[in-house]
Amino acid sequence: MKLSWLAKRRKFGPSWEHRVNGVVWRLVPAPFHRLICEERDLESKVTTFFCLDQFTGRSLWKDVSFDEKWWIGIEGISEGVLFLHLFATPDLPIHKGIIALDADLGRTLWMSKDLTFHSVQGRRLKVSGGNGGGEHTLEVDARSGEPLPAAGALDASESTAGPDPEVHYSKPLDQIADPRPLSLLRKLEGRRRKAVSAEVVNGRPFVVYSCLEETADPQERRNTLVVADEERNEEVYSDSIQSIARTSVPEPVFVRDGSLYYIRERRTIASVPLPGWKAA
DSSP states (O other), X not given: OOOTTHHHHOOOSOSEEEEOSSEEEEEEEETTTEEEEEEEETTTTEEEEEEEETTTOOEEEEEEOOSSOSSOEEEXXXXXXXXXXXEEETTEEEEEEEEEEEXXXXXXXXXXXXXXXXXXXXXXEEEEEEETTEEEEEEEETTTOOBOOSTTSSOGGGOOXXXXXXXXXXXXXXXXXXXXXXXXXXXXXXXXXXXXXEEEEOEESEEEEEEEEEOSSTTOEEEEEEEEETTTTEEEEEEEEESSOSSSSOOOOEEETTEEEEEETTTEEEEEEOTTOEEO
């Protein structure tokens, strides 16, 4: 496709890329323009965590690991605290155990093998735990793990981590009421194989698609990233998320602070600026 008009505006492509040795299992936006990644080495069964600057891709901390090398993963993040979960037992993959990290520094704040993560709102972390009297739920301070008394005992003024990031994640196309993304995708399909399903980050002037497409092999699918300019009805950027898709659902992508973030072939994190992008 000719993209000569782009030369007058801006050339589309990654502003940075970061390749890992294992596979990228999870990619989580964090406060202060951080991206936190869960990386897994499938051969050695080792899980590590690292953090990148979202604007430059520069490593801020890396190679964080724990005594449990494999049965561990990212649970969530709030107010600059990253929560990891353990498992009850390897043959019973039910989450049990919490490790809380300072997302800015990659340092462990506290950990518990007995508590189970339920939800978090600001610095109020709801957990459950078992004792001689059976299972019970309580709220603890996300940064210290200390039990909190009544609701309201911890207010927003005690936050030191800054607000959680505003992130626009892709959503299934059939769950978006706006007819624009579907109409634009149909116009593009004449230039590519038909999308079996798609997830969308809906915005203007660019719409981002994660498309599960047909291939020459009827048993295989390909997951392709597409950025389309709605004003010109043109595809301005595309890349392979997975050349052979492993599931029947497209991989999610997200936009934050005017840049698109996605994972290429499970090994490379890429950032693509979307000049002038606004959420629809």
